[in-house]
Amino acid sequence: xxxxxVSAMVFYALAAFTLVAAGFVALSGNIVHSAFxxxxxxxxxxxxxxxxxxxxxxxxxxxxxxxxISVLVLFAVMLTSGLDGPLTSNPTFRLxxxxxxxLAVAAAAFxxxxxxxSGVESAAVPTTAAIGDALLGAYVLPFEVVSVVLLAALxxxxxxxxxxxxxxx
Amino acid sequence: xxxGLPQYLVVSGVLLALGLFAIVTRKNAVAILMGVELVLNxxxxxxxxxxxxxxxxDGQVFALFGIVLAAAEAVVALAIVLQVFRARRSVDxxxxxxxxx
Amino acid sequence: xxxxxxxxxxxxxxxxxxxxxxIADLVIGDRPxxxxxxxxxxxxxxxxxxxxxxxxxxxxxxxxxxxxxGDGLGVFFRGLFLVAAFFGVAFGALSDEIxxxxxxxxxxxxxxxxLGMSFxxxxxxxxxxxxxxxxxxxxxxxLAGFRRGDSRSSEAALKYVLYGAAASGLMLxxxxxxxxxxxxxxxxxxxxxxxxxxxxxxxxxxxGIALAALLSLAGFGYKVAAVPFHQWCPDVYEGAPxxxxxxxxxxxxxxxxxxxxxxxxxxFGASVATPPAGGLPWPVLLGVLxxxxxxxxxxxxxxxxxxxxxxxxxSIAHAGYLLMGIAVGTPDAxxxxxxxxxxxxxxxxxxxxxxxxxxxxxxxxxxxxxxGLVARSPALSIALAIFxxxxxxxxxxxxxxxxxxxxxxxxxxxxxxxxxxxxxxxxNSVVSLFYYARLVKAxxxxxxxxxxxxVLVPVPVGLLLAILAIPTLVLGxxxxxxxxxAARAAGIVG
Numbered sequence: 001x002x003x004x005x006v007s008a009m010v011f012y013a014l015a016a017f018t019l020v021a022a023g024f025v026a027l028s029g030n031i032v033h034s035a036f037x038x039x040x041x042x043x044x045x046x047x048x049x050x051x052x053x054x055x056x057x058x059x060x061x062x063x064x065x066x067x068x069i070s071v072l073v074l075f076a077v078m079l080t081s082g083l084d085g086p087l088t089s090n091p092t093f094r095l096x097x098x099x100x101x102x103l104a105v106a107a108a109a110f111x112x113x114x115x116x117x118s119g120v121e122s123a124a125v126p127t128t129a130a131i132g133d134a135l136l137g138a139y140v141l142p143f144e145v146v147s148v149v150l151l152a153a154l155x156x157x158x159x160x161x162x163x164x165x166x167x168x169x
Numbered sequence: 170x171x172x173g174l175p176q177y178l179v180v181s182g183v184l185l186a187l188g189l190f191a192i193v194t195r196k197n198a199v200a201i202l203m204g205v206e207l208v209l210n211x212x213x214x215x216x217x218x219x220x221x222x223x224x225x226x227d228g229q230v231f232a233l234f235g236i237v238l239a240a241a242e243a244v245v246a247l248a249i250v251l252q253v254f255r256a257r258r259s260v261d262x263x264x265x266x267x268x269x270x
Numbered sequence: 271x272x273x274x275x276x277x278x279x280x281x282x283x284x285x286x287x288x289x290x291x292x293i294a295d296l297v298i299g300d301r302p303x304x305x306x307x308x309x310x311x312x313x314x315x316x317x318x319x320x321x322x323x324x325x326x327x328x329x330x331x332x333x334x335x336x337x338x339x340g341d342g343l344g345v346f347f348r349g350l351f352l353v354a355a356f357f358g359v360a361f362g363a364l365s366d367e368i369x370x371x372x373x374x375x376x377x378x379x380x381x382x383x384x385l386g387m388s389f390x391x392x393x394x395x396x397x398x399x400x401x402x403x404x405x406x407x408x409x410x411x412x413l414a415g416f417r418r419g420d421s422r423s424s425e426a427a428l429k430y431v432l433y434g435a436a437a438s439g440l441m442l443x444x445x446x447x448x449x450x451x452x453x454x455x456x457x458x459x460x461x462x463x464x465x466x467x468x469x470x471x472x473x474x475x476x477x478g479i480a481l482a483a484l485l486s487l488a489g490f491g492y493k494v495a496a497v498p499f500h501q502w503c504p505d506v507y508e509g510a511p512x513x514x515x516x517x518x519x520x521x522x523x524x525x526x527x528x529x530x531x532x533x534x535x536x537x538f539g540a541s542v543a544t545p546p547a548g549g550l551p552w553p554v555l556l557g558v559l560x561x562x563x564x565x566x567x568x569x570x571x572x573x574x575x576x577x578x579x580x581x582x583x584x585s586i587a588h589a590g591y592l593l594m595g596i597a598v599g600t601p602d603a604x605x606x607x608x609x610x611x612x613x614x615x616x617x618x619x620x621x622x623x624x625x626x627x628x629x630x631x632x633x634x635x636x637x638x639x640x641x642g643l644v645a646r647s648p649a650l651s652i653a654l655a656i657f658x659x660x661x662x663x664x665x666x667x668x669x670x671x672x673x674x675x676x677x678x679x680x681x682x683x684x685x686x687x688x689x690x691x692x693x694x695x696x697x698n699s700v701v702s703l704f705y706y707a708r709l710v711k712a713x714x715x716x717x718x719x720x721x722x723x724x725v726l727v728p729v730p731v732g733l734l735l736a737i738l739a740i741p742t743l744v745l746g747x748x749x750x751x752x753x754x755x756a757a758r759a760a761g762i763v764g
Contacts, residue, residue: 004171011172015180019187025203026187038203041184045210048180051172052221054229057236064236069206069243076199076247080254098194102186108481109182121173121222127229134230141278141334142397145389146237148285149405152382153241155292156412157248159375160427185443192436201432208439215446227455228446231397235442238404242438245408246431249415253428256421 011051018044035077039070053124056131177218184211198250202243209239277333277340279322280348284385287315288378295374305373309363312377316352316359323349336456337395343536343604344392346759347528350612351391354521355384357619357734361513364731365626367417368511376416379409380517387525391532396445396455399529400438403489406522407434414510414518426509433502437492444485451478457537461547464538468549476549483538483550490533493526494589497562504570507582512629515578516622519585520615527592527611531604534596541599542683553683556597557691564590565694568701577625577635580705581618584661587702588614594691595676598683601760606675608756613672613745617660620738623731624654631725637709642718647725649732651713653739658706660742663699668745673699675753 021044024037042065049058135143184207191204213232220228275282294311298304323345332339358380362368368376386405393399411434415427449455452463464479491499507515534540540552567587574580592614595607625635627650632639644651660669680692727735745752 008172011176015176019180019183022184022187022207025207026191031197031200034200034203038206041207042210045214048177048214049217052177052217054217054221054232057217057229057232060233060236064240065210069240072243072247073199073203073206076202076250080199080250098190101193102190105189106182106186108477109185110179127226130226131230131233134226135233138335139230139337139397141337142234142401145398145401145405146234148288148382148385149238149241149401149408151288152379152405152409153244155375155382156379156409157244159372159379159412160245160248160252160415160418181443188439198428198432202435205432205435205439208436209442212439212442212446215443215450219446219450224449224453227397228449231446231449231455234397234401238401238438241408242404242435245411246435249411249424249427249431252415252418253421253424256418256424 011048014044014047014051018048031077035070035074038073039066042066042070053127055126056128174218174222177214181211181214181218184208184214198253199247202246202250206239206243209235273327274333276322276325276327278338278389279325280319280352281385281388283315283319283322284381284388287312287319288381288385290315291374291378291381295378298374300371305363305370308374308377309359312359312381313356315381316356320349320352332394336458337398338389338392339394339532340392342759342761343528343531343608346608346755347391347524347611348388350524350615351384351387351521353612354517354524354615354619355381357738358384358513358517358521360730360734361516361619361623361626364728364734365511365513366630367626368513372416372418376413376513379413382409383413383517383521387521390525391528393529393532394457396449396457396460399457399533400442400445400489403441403493403529404438406493406525407438410514410518410522413514414506416511416514422509423511426506429502429509430506433499434492437488437499440485441489444482444488447478447482448486451475451482457533461538464548468546479548480550483548486533487530490526490530491559493522494530494592495523495586496559496589496593497566497586500563500566500586500589503586504579504582507585508576508579508635512578512622512626515582516619516626519581519622520618523585523589524611524615527589527596527607530596531607535599535604541603542597542685542688543600553597553599554687556593557687560590560593560597561691561694562590563587563593564698568698568705571702571705574705575636575638577637577640577709578622580637580709581621581625584702584706585618587698588618588661590698591673591676591695594680594695597691598679598688600679600683602682603676603679604760605753605756606672606679608759609675609749609753610672612752613660613668613742616738616742616745617657617667617669620657620735620742621654621661623735623738624650624657627727627731627735628725631723637712638719639722640709640712641716642722643713643725645718646722647727650725650727650735653735654713655710656739656742658710660746662703662706664703666743666746668742668749671746671749 018041021037021040025034025041028034046058046061049061188204188207192201195201213235216228216232291308291311294308298307359377362376383406386402389402390406393402411427411431414430415424417423448460451467452460454460467475468479488499495503534552538547540547542553564587567583567590571580571583592607592610595603629635660667663669663673677692677695680688
């Protein structure tokens, strides 16, 4: 990243890729297209993490999000084709409300973006070792709690997913 | 033409808006969850950007936990989606919805 | 290090109990007395967790470098959650809606939710708040969908998880903005940092803080079922198994209220007595939310025919009353909320237990099937009437004391807005009498439908009803011990 122009172009390319893909996720009429676009969006966000020199996060994003969650979503799309309706019973304001909400949130986010004072950009150094220290130092309690969260999610998902023919295991 | 914090915040703001749009307008449960993933990624991108621009390492650690939470949530949510699908198909597919507002 | 571990002693015991229950479930297998032994194991774990309260370090120092706080508010609510978990496990053990072969998983999920609630009320750090909120949410989604093969139950779980995931996503975004503007994740440092920013800040800064605060509120509002994050509530309460509904209506709601107090009152330092925290008029904001929540809850409850749905709207209304207390934000108001929640726990659990007992015999949850219940089951009808009148807030029942403390705190705030809020609250209580009394009238004054079965209450259910009903009566006349405990929770006395 020596040349600032090239560097900026890389950023804008990444950002455009991410947002166009996200637009497909939100607007595409075909849910399979949406699922693949989500794949691309998460990939783009991983690129932005790398650009922010958050190397560990970029890798974790690739492994957990791109490799795990989006594949899970893709499976769910394939397995449940035509599952709509559970929310139609709610008087949610639909398209018009969605557009108004989107514009309002975008406007608020832009105001916030221009107003938040930017600190000094830190040096682009690898942060993995420091994060590892933090996980077993200052953040050891959240580290343990998140393991319980994962246990609960695992047991819960198994509970839900186990076949429901009779009560015998 | 330097890339600073505002550029990242704009990207994450658009991600948030698109995600919210998907959550509000979609009827398909999986598509709503995709919208949620966009919102989550917007927040995580914010955290990492703030962490780079003067926030210290806390933001990156938070984002790491956030990714793990998103994975746990996705597992449970999709298990429930599959359960609904099975129950619907095996019980009564014509009834679109039994719990009414 | 030992002090740190002792500070989260109850949580460590709860974690161990979750794991032991899961293992015991596998070991016991299909042997008889499976339900009973797992319930006893869970009760033993809860009792052991309660015992570790005596080992908590004195003076309540913050543990783990300030991630969790050991203050009175946290200790009070952690104790309350153990009580809620006791009743949750007991209800599940007595209900036929939880099949015996799944009771182990039920107990484990319920205890995991309790563990999350317990962490949530003491979290002093944005990361810990988000993590423990997820630990509350994920097992509750599973619990809501516990009646497998029942499309109403799984639909309830789906609504719960979709709204919940959206709310926690928004909350994460809000937290990220708070972190960006304050430069720290520590709740006690965020408030002062934002106050300093807002004092000399531009309109943009104030808009940013407002956006961050509102998005963060989404997560708490969802747990509390406050307007406009309440839509999931009636559907989930109706569709989920009754023991789960009973637990969700008191446990996670109380945890959300306590976390909101910590976030708004302790974190931002917002109350009517202080200048606008972070440039935001918190008391008015929360006051308006409180008005909307209780009015909508009470009005929507009137036409309901399903008792569980009626109680769901009633629980939304109660969330509104509780929000009034948080809006005021003075120590008096926090004490009032801390008085109200245990009473609410007793009467709401009692009402759901009665619903469960009726459902077990009649298989129905509609008001029409409660007609003439007094002839078929006098004791149950009287107990349910006590709970319903207490929920209305009629003297001399405990609900009256809770409301009295709340309204007193609101009136004491002394501004015109809060006088209006108090009047709206009183009017709402009058409206609520209308639908609670409709159920009581059906039970006592109307004739049974033809061929309606007698509702015999099993001994354990009767015992639990008595355990819930007697304090509901006694606390209405002799409430000073509870008020003292609540005062300690609010930090009024040391």
